[in-house]
Amino acid sequence: MTPTDPAHFTLKPQPPYDFAANANFVTHYKGQEGADTFDGEILTRVLDLGTNVAKVDITSNGSTDDPALNITLSGQPIPAEIDTATRLVDRVVGARGNPQPFYDLVAEIPQLALLPETFHGLHLTQATSLFETITWAVLGQQISANVAASLRRKITEAYGRSGEIDGHPYALFPRPEDLASADIDDLRALGLSQRKAEYTLGLRDEFGSGRITEARLAAMDDEAVETELLKLRGIGPWTAHWLLIRGLGREDALPIGDVALQKTLGELVTGELFTPKELVDYAEQFRPYRSYLTIYLFALIRARRVGAV
DNA sequence: ACCCAGGCATTGG
DNA sequence: CCAATGCATGGG
Numbered sequence: 001m002t003p004t005d006p007a008h009f010t011l012k013p014q015p016p017y018d019f020a021a022n023a024n025f026v027t028h029y030k031g032q033e034g035a036d037t038f039d040g041e042i043l044t045r046v047l048d049l050g051t052n053v054a055k056v057d058i059t060s061n062g063s064t065d066d067p068a069l070n071i072t073l074s075g076q077p078i079p080a081e082i083d084t085a086t087r088l089v090d091r092v093v094g095a096r097g098n099p100q101p102f103y104d105l106v107a108e109i110p111q112l113a114l115l116p117e118t119f120h121g122l123h124l125t126q127a128t129s130l131f132e133t134i135t136w137a138v139l140g141q142q143i144s145a146n147v148a149a150s151l152r153r154k155i156t157e158a159y160g161r162s163g164e165i166d167g168h169p170y171a172l173f174p175r176p177e178d179l180a181s182a183d184i185d186d187l188r189a190l191g192l193s194q195r196k197a198e199y200t201l202g203l204r205d206e207f208g209s210g211r212i213t214e215a216r217l218a219a220m221d222d223e224a225v226e227t228e229l230l231k232l233r234g235i236g237p238w239t240a241h242w243l244l245i246r247g248l249g250r251e252d253a254l255p256i257g258d259v260a261l262q263k264t265l266g267e268l269v270t271g272e273l274f275t276p277k278e279l280v281d282y283a284e285q286f287r288p289y290r291s292y293l294t295i296y297l298f299a300l301i302r303a304r305r306v307g308a309v
Numbered sequence: 310a311c312c313c314a315g316g317c318a319t320t321g322g
Numbered sequence: 323c324c325a326a327t328g329c330a331t332g333g334g
Contacts, residue, residue: 143331259316
């Protein structure tokens with residue numbers, strides 16, 4: 001291997017954009033979640049570039065109204081992979097999109113004013129892999145976020161690739177092929193239920209065989225994507241909508257049936273837990289930007305969980 | 310010892 | 323067609 005030769009570049013997100021708001025969201029206000037770590041200044045993450053992996057360090061070099069990000073890539077990316085890295089970083093930090101139309105809708109609703117105030121400049125940050133996002137969502141169904149994180153950590157340790165770049169240890173969530181040898185009992189031994197083990201292996205086969213690809217889903221409208229995903233065992237409305245937001249960056253999805261959203265939005269608006277129907281009905285006024293409502297509520301939930309708000 | 314968590318498929322009326 | 327039920331584990 002040649003000595004590490006970092007590549008540097010700049011990224012200009014769409015304003016209004018606040019780097020810390022986005023970095024805190026992806027790390028759940030804990031400084032670390034999954035592959036991402038954020039120390040308050042540098043967001044660090046290891047990316048799967050296809051042939052190689054590379055570490056990326058991201059810092060802010062701008063303001064909310066004129067945002068700029070400094071990107072430093074290290075590891076052994078070949079030139080052709082720099083483009084891939086750029087595209088992935090763009091997704092991870094939520095460079096595209098614009099929350100302003102959502103702010104304009106919220107401006108009419110005093111009970112929700114704290115959302116744009118507290119998280120001003122938060123965008124729709126995307127995961128780098130659809131398989132990871134959908135598997136993570138299945139693991140997280142019904143159970144608390146902490147339990148889901150624990151399951152995710154175990155499956156990463158057991159099956160993901162790991163290593164070190166510039167002294168920085170990393171562990172990547174497994175790709176479908178990394179799970180090739182896994183069977184139901186292996187996954188149950190990690191703490192998954194029988195059902196979740198079955199769903200996970202089913203998704204491994206669907207994504208691993210190429211029957212489902214990001215390119216195919218990306219070409220469909222929201223409704224077609226949902227229809228396609230609902231055919232998969234283990235995928236219901238909640239998971240399909242979460243994948244629309246986190247996996248595909250769509251702006252108008254709402255994870256129906258999410259008890260945390262029902263509780264948090266209900267408490268803000270009426271002081272009481274919303275039913276699933278009340279959540280859906282109330283969210284109507286935010287079309288076609290319901291993903292922002294979802295994300296800003298999750299930001300509040302995550303920040304409150306660690307006492308940051 | 311409970312009960313609930315950022316759901317879902319299956320079953321029984 | 324709607325309501326009820328089991329699921330795994332970690333934190334209240």
